[in-house]
Amino acid sequence: MGGVPERIIRESHAMEAVIAEAERAARTEAKVLITGESGVGKEVVARLVHARSGRAGRSLVVVNCAGVPDELLESELFGHMRGSFTDAVRDKAGLLEMADGGTILLDEVGEMSLRMQALLLRFLENGEIQRVGAPQPSQTVNVRVIAATNRDLSECVKRRQFRQDLFYRLNVLALDVPPLRHRGPDIAPLLRHYLTAFAIQYRVPAPRLSADAMYRLQLYRWPGNVRELRNLVESLVARFPGQRIDLAQLPWPVQQAAPLDLDRSSTRPTGEILWDAIRDGGSFWSVVYAPFMSRDITRDDVRFVVAKGLEHTGGNYTTLVPVLNLGNRDHKRFLNFLRKHDCNEPARPSRTLGLQRPAA
Ligand SMILES: Nc1ncnc2c1ncn2[C@@H]1O[C@H](COP(=O)(O)OP(=O)(O)OP(=O)(O)O)[C@@H](O)[C@H]1O
Ligand SMILES: [Mg+2]
Structure with a gap:
């Protein structure tokens, strides 16, 4: 170093x-x-x-x-x-x-x-x-x-x-x-950065992460923080140059990473669990977007989280970026996602006044 x-x-x-x-x-x-x-x-x-x-x-x-x-x-x-x-x-x-x-x-x-x-x-x-x-x-x-x-x-x-x-x-x-686990939006860019950096250093093609692998890496708690991430990526580049990395290629603790207990028998509403995970530093993309795309959660769950966020921002969509751990350049992508999947109408009317629709 x-x-x-x-x-x-x-x-x-x-x-x-x-x-x-x-x-x-x-x-x-x-x-x-x-x-x-x-x-x-x-x-x-x-x-x-x-x-x-x-x-x-x-x-x-x-x-x-x-x-x-x-x-x-x-x-x-x-x-x-x-x-x-x-x-x-x-x-x-x-x-x-x-x-x-x-x-x-x-x-x-x-x-x-x-x-x-x-x-x-x-x-x-x-x-x-x-x-x-x-x-x-x-x-x-x-x-x-x-x-x-x-x-x-x-x-x-x-x-x-x-x-x-x-x-x-x-x-x-x-x-x-x-800690990195409270900086959800940093994980994916750090992974990409080190995949490229070590590929250049070792003069090999960088491995590609499957969507599932990427998802798990974002859920993982990273007790060793950025240093652990860096070391893990270095070993992936060394072992799987140019290959596709799926769940099976990841270390066991990462494969096991599943902090969201979306147990259907639980009496806690899914939206609440998702919201807690966001408050705990998880990014919207890994906590809400990914399970929504794989149909593990419903549109109403997404709307619930968005409504919760809007309660915090007084109805302002722009200042949702830090609240939902979106990543500073992802605001547009976020609005597009809401529009495309019809999620921008919160499930419950927010108690806060001045609820705005995202700009078209
Ligand atoms: N935001 C970042 N972007 C790129 N690399 C980073 C970032 N943060 C940390 N690193 C890398 O992660 C490793 C650990 O960082 P650093 O040595 O600064 O941590 P530290 O908090 O001083 O750790 P320790 O408590 O163990 O001394 C280093 O290789 C550093 O280059
Ligand atoms: Mg140090």
Whole structure:
């Protein structure tokens, strides 16, 4: 990984909002704390903040704070003097010095020991660098600090695993990257992006996903987020170049993905179940469109979901895009679908006034 940020693929409103926040953050010098589950794209977002900032001409240095013994992390960050420990055969600059004028990403900052937290706090207060083994600080540097973690740092503060003063210092601008399962519209474009990218890298024709495979991949919960998706696509390209990928070629957990329990004996109306799945981040296309096209749900179910959405938007069809997780470029396709299948007349009249028909 690493390098200049590749294209950040996104169609979801949620991710679009994160990118907009990151671009706003880039125009400031404030510290940024990026949170989110493993593999959601925290580093990608950090790289965007750096690349869009006035520091873009200087380096972005990434330090992984997890799993590194204290002494090593201290010397990595602050540098060391010759003879300060056995392997220190010459003076060495730390990463904070190397990032002077640029940005440092402290990845997995939640894993830092309390001792390292104290050293980091001291640095954040005055920008002074004291190399390991040096009697006093040698210089001050100007580094923008971005921290990332998949932990809930305020919880760590409560449990006294993370210093409160450090938390407040790092958490000036907060960017939370949502998990992929709450960004339904991003899944299909990410799949297409990586199918093409790995096909080019391996110099093979890209595999094609069957409609059923695509559907299941969109229902799957992606516990490992974008990283898991990327790895899965890489293995599909390697194993099935130029071939058609159906359900059977997908890993077992993906084949099993069926969060919508459309059990007919259930007393819950289907529309309610669909609506919950949308509120949970599923996209209209995978939650409603796909089962409608395969006749698993009825026109009234579709109308129910649309009516629910319209209740949220005060009857406005345009602002349904984020509510139904449609994807930012899909609005026209959505209206065409409603018109074609006669679904734009909600099943129940909405209680909200001002219900509009889509523009013809
Ligand atoms: N929106 C996106 N478009 C394209 N690629 C992405 C996107 N988000 C993440 N990736 C890719 O997914 C992988 C994981 O992203 P990244 O390393 O930024 O996640 P992370 O949140 O820092 O994960 P971890 O918590 O494990 O460090 C990387 O290969 C990255 O390039
Ligand atoms: Mg990371």
